[in-house]
Amino acid sequence: MGQEFSRRGFLGSAGMATVGVSGASLGLADVTAAAEVAAVPEGQSVLPDDSRYQTLSQGFNQRWGSRPAYIRLVGNETDAVAELRAALDSGLRPTIRGGGHCYEGFVDNDKGVILDLSTMRGVHAARDKFGRPSYCVEGGATNWDIYTTLFRKHGVTLPAGSCYSVGAGGHICGGGYGVLSRRHGLTVDHLVQVDVVTVRGGTVEVARAHRDDGEGSPEKDLFWAHTGGGGGNFGVVLRYHFARNIPRPPPRVWLSSVAWPWEDLVNRPEDFRTLLDNFGAFLMEHSGKEEQVYQGLFSILMLTHRSNGNVVLFSQWDEDDPAPLEEFLAAMERGIRTRSVVQTHVAGGLFLPYPDKRRQMPWFQATMTLNSSGDNQRGKYKSAYHRRPFTTAQIGAFWAGLTRDVPGGDLGRTLVQIDSYGCKVNDRLPADTAVPQRDSIMKLQYQTYWTDPAHDAAHLGYLRGLYRDVYRETGGIPEIGADTDGAYVNYPDVDLGLAGQADPAYQRLYYKENYARLQRTKKIWDEGEVFHHAQSITLPKP
Missing domain, CATH: 3.30.465.10 (Uridine Diphospho-n-acetylenolpyruvylglucosamine Reductase; domain 3)
Structure with a gap:
């Protein structure tokens, strides 16, 4: 040494x-x-x-x-x-x-x-x-x-x-x-x-x-x-x-949690596709640096594995009038026949202990409610920035990956977390800071969690396969281009290469x-x- x-x-x-x-x-x-x-x-x-x-x-x-x-x-x-x-x-x-x-x-x-x-x-x-x-x-x-x-x-x-x-x-x-x-x-x-x-x-x-x-x-x-x-x-x-x-911070915020049961979605794959289309289209329209109405909206679409139970949409809205939030939620459900329910707990640590689809809370208490890092366990992560709504092929890859099982792995704590992005983030030029992704509308985090070291290979192989399939059109990674814009350094992934x-x-x-x-x-x-x-x-x- x-x-x-x-x-x-x-x-x-x-x-x-x-x-x-x-x-x-x-x-x-x-x-x-x-x-x-x-x-x-x-x-x-x-x-x-x-x-x-x-x-x-x-x-x-x-x-x-x-x-x-x-x-x-x-x-x-x-x-x-x-x-x-x-x-x-x-x-x-x-x-x-x-x-x-x-x-x-x-x-x-x-x-x-x-x-x-x-x-x-x-x-x-x-x-x-x-x-x-x-x-x-x-x-x-x-x-x-x-x-x-x-x-x-x-x-x-x-x-x-x-x-x-x-x-x-x-x-x-x-x-x-x-x-x-x-x-x-x-x-x-x-x-x-x-x-x-x-x-x-x-x-x-x-x-x-x-x-x-x-x-x-x-x-x-x-x-x-x-x-x-x-x-x-x-x-x-x-x-x-x-x-x-x-x-x-705002004095108060609205928290919303809406979910669609997988037991219904597996019989209506068109609803899954519609939900992702709705989410991408809304963010494409409302994430530019000139956006005025929806700067105060932060939303996460959690595409859990079907064994988790529900696909979940969490949102925070930072103004008193909930009308824009309700319009957003209505836009998300447009064209979906599967009836939404309330979700309180999601793989990855998010926990909303309230039986309401939306609730207004003081900002600090809302921040406490969301403040979870999940359990100490084994985990693997991947990430991607998206500049445009998902392609048909990407949605198909999500569906295929999230509805299949893996021998030797419990995928109940596996999900793709799709965060809303943009607005004020996109107000800077790529070289203003070392963070160059300044025109994205979504930021994705692929996650899988487990506890038994014997299941490492199953979980690592599953997440690598899902990621590769979603970005198959660009070589298996979110390449810099019209639709995607690379990955997030704070979600490091050694599958993207090593120094040297x-x-x-x-x-x-x-x-x-x-x-x-x-x-x-x-x-x-x-x-x-x-x-x-x-x-x-x-x-x-x-």
């Missing part, structure tokens, strides 16, 4: 990494940061004989686990710098964990060091490096930390994900989106600064990269890379700063034309590839 690190140039010229803080000017926040760097490291190392080791060696997805040399519960900035330097001096590979929800094993680290940020979960009013007011979110905070603190103390929120336990550290730098995004854009659209521990030229340093850094500066590129470049690529994200004008392979699909599907700039940024800030995993940003070819 030590030889590998030295060969890659991970250490400084003297074999020892040095520590510093990048940036020439010192504003109010920089003075605070300098004091932080001078502070005593606060953290704990969890070794293999510690009773916490087994738990902290594994994330949310029970498919993944590793045997690191130790896990460092990073306590502050000084500790992060010192521990990263110590790892490199010892020839140990570092990986970084925020909430532990990575869908692939990118944090797994046999014989290396996991830098766990879960104790750095502060959310507070602050100032950025230029002295401007901001809201600061530490890299170990969860979505629930963010929502509860920002709402209760400041009456504001971020348009981020609904799963309560997802960590900010990875969620935000992958782009971040949620039920308020059609009205307010992606999470990174509100980001102004990121504080990152990097290894630049062999020097361990804290870089404070801001949206308003000079064009063409290394700091400007580093900031931009954290607006969708994915986690684990450039350094240890300590803090995110957001503008003080982040959204105020010749032209792996993930590079273009996640990042499109933005990948070249991400590579240039990688060369500046991590030329030694200290931070790497199976689908890393790789260095540009000579």
